[in-house]
Amino acid sequence: MTRYIFWTIIGCGIVTVLSRTFPFLLVKNFALPKWLIHFLSFVPIAIMTALFVENLLIPHQGRLPGIDLENLLASLPAILTAIITKSLLAIVVVGIIAMALIRFFALV
Amino acid sequence: MNSELSVKSGLHDVIPTTFGYIGVGLAFGIVSRTSHLSLLAILLMSLVVYAGSAQFVITSMLLAGSPISAIIFSTFLVNARMILMSTTIAQYFRRYSSLANIGVGSLLTDETFALGMNKLNYTNHQLNLRWFNTTNIVAYLVWAAASITGALIGNLVTDPKKLGLDFALVAMFIGLLYLQLISDRSKKLLTQLIVIIFVVVALYISLIFMSANAALLVATLLGCVFGVVIER
Numbered sequence: 001m002t003r004y005i006f007w008t009i010i011g012c013g014i015v016t017v018l019s020r021t022f023p024f025l026l027v028k029n030f031a032l033p034k035w036l037i038h039f040l041s042f043v044p045i046a047i048m049t050a051l052f053v054e055n056l057l058i059p060h061q062g063r064l065p066g067i068d069l070e071n072l073l074a075s076l077p078a079i080l081t082a083i084i085t086k087s088l089l090a091i092v093v094v095g096i097i098a099m100a101l102i103r104f105f106a107l108v
Numbered sequence: 109m110n111s112e113l114s115v116k117s118g119l120h121d122v123i124p125t126t127f128g129y130i131g132v133g134l135a136f137g138i139v140s141r142t143s144h145l146s147l148l149a150i151l152l153m154s155l156v157v158y159a160g161s162a163q164f165v166i167t168s169m170l171l172a173g174s175p176i177s178a179i180i181f182s183t184f185l186v187n188a189r190m191i192l193m194s195t196t197i198a199q200y201f202r203r204y205s206s207l208a209n210i211g212v213g214s215l216l217t218d219e220t221f222a223l224g225m226n227k228l229n230y231t232n233h234q235l236n237l238r239w240f241n242t243t244n245i246v247a248y249l250v251w252a253a254a255s256i257t258g259a260l261i262g263n264l265v266t267d268p269k270k271l272g273l274d275f276a277l278v279a280m281f282i283g284l285l286y287l288q289l290i291s292d293r294s295k296k297l298l299t300q301l302i303v304i305i306f307v308v309v310a311l312y313i314s315l316i317f318m319s320a321n322a323a324l325l326v327a328t329l330l331g332c333v334f335g336v337v338i339e340r
Contacts, residue, residue, distance in 0.1 A: 001146050001148050001149045001152070004170075004176070005145070005149050005170060006149075006152075007176060008166065008170060008176050008179050008180070009149065009152050009153050009156055009157060009166070010156065011176055011179070011180040012153075012156075012157045012162065012166055012179060012180055012183040013156035013157045013158075015180055015183055015184045015187070016157055016158070016159050016162065016183060016184075016187050016190070017214055019184065019187050019188065019190040019191050019194070020187075020190050020194050020213045020214055020215075020216050021194070021209070021210045021213035021214055022191070022194075022213075023191055023194035023195040023198050023213070024194055024198040024201065024209040024210065024212065024213040025206060025209060025210070026195070026198075027195060027198035027199055027202060028198065028201070028202050028206060028209050032195075032199065035336070037199070038336055038339070039332050039333070039335075039336050040192075040195060040196045040199075040332070041294070041295070041335075042303060042331060042332040042334075042335035042336065043192055043193065043196045043328065043332060044196070044221075044222065044225040044288055044292075045285070045288055045289070045292070045295075045300050045303055045304060045307075045331075045335075046303060046307050046327070046328045046331030046332050046335070047189065047192065047193065047218075047324075047328045048222055048281055048284055048285040048288060049285060049303075049304045049307040049308060049311075049331070050307055050311050050324045050327045050328050050331070051218060051281045051324070052278065052281040052282055052285055053307070053308050053311050053312075054311065054320060054323075054324055055277075055278045055281070057311070057312065057315055059315040059319070059320050059323070060316075061316075062316065063316060064312070064316060065312060065315040065316070071275065071278055074272075074275050074278070074279075075278065075279075075282060078278075078279045078282045078283070079282055079286070082282060082283050082286040082287075083286070086286075086287065086290070087124075087283075088124035088125070088280065088283040088284070088287065089123060089124040089127075091124075091279050091280070091282060091283035091286075092124050092127045092128065092276050092279045092280055092283065093127070094279070095272075095275050095276065095278065095279025095280075095282070096127070096131070096271075096272045096273060096275055096276050096279065097272065098272070098275070099272030099274075099275035100270070100271055100272030101272075102272075103269065103270055103272060104270075
């Protein structure tokens with residue numbers, strides 16, 4: 001490992017750990033205003049939607065994003081499994097199998 | 109998921125998410141090995157940085173020989189969403205010491221954040237150190253083990269995508285989003301659905317003008333603002 005790689009990893013580790021821990025110390029020592037708590041109550045649903053949908057879109061700078069058909073197709077059985085079983089494990093397993101089948105048969 | 113906040117329930121709750129870590133961790137190990145990073149560098153990055161998407165960005169920038177400052181700044185941008193998640197979850201750990209808070213925060217990821225948010229719906233809006241540390245530590249160890257395994261088999265597997273493991277992550281977000289939707293009683297279902305649709309549209313439009321990471325952040329922030337406005 002060169003010094004370049006080593007120090008890059010250490011530097012990136014420091015900014016990441018600060019992003020993760022600084023808010024904890026802030027929130028511990030200062031009471032958050034009501035409006036901010038209300039705002040933050042939407043973070044889970046908003047960020048999970050964004051993390052999911054980001055995987056369905058293919059960005060093209062300056063143009064409308066394209067659709068990732070493989071991911072979209074594999075998402076359907078996963079969503080169905082979510083509705084039927086409400087089990088995270090089942091959703092993940094069905095999703096993986098669906099994706100493996102889609103690629104095996106080159107459906108997209 | 110149940111109302112218990114023990115080590116045992118933590119282990120039980122984190123199992124499904126480990127599939128995501130295994131899939132992406134293997135992929136990271138394989139990709140970084142083929143990018144000529146040493147086993148030690150790969151392990152160090154997974155232990156020190158511990159952030160899936162950021163690690164892929166770092167690897168490709170190292171390969172391109174980018175300046176350290178540029179790589180660090182990109183990492184900050186990719187992980188900026190952590191600030192939002194940490195602020196949200198920190199509210200449930202105020203009663204613990206600063207050191208305990210740093211411990212929880214250091215190992216917080218998209219997945220354990222989402223898991224914690226789901227758990228709240230079953231525990232009367234309580235979280236504790238024992239449960240959260242259990243999920244965090246299991247996730248951390250699985251991530252490290254998966255990356256190093258990927259690095260070791262990197263030369264054998266040419267196409268890790270064939271197995272569909274990379275989709276584990278997407279499937280997990282589907283599951284966590286759905287469970288959040290049906291179990292969060294503090295908000296009306298209709299409100300949540302409208303916010304979801306708004307975030308989808310915001311993300312779609314943002315992607316025209318900015319990078320995927322920036323779009324993710326912008327869509328999330330706008331979604332929260334929108335949620336506050338329609339609930340008023």
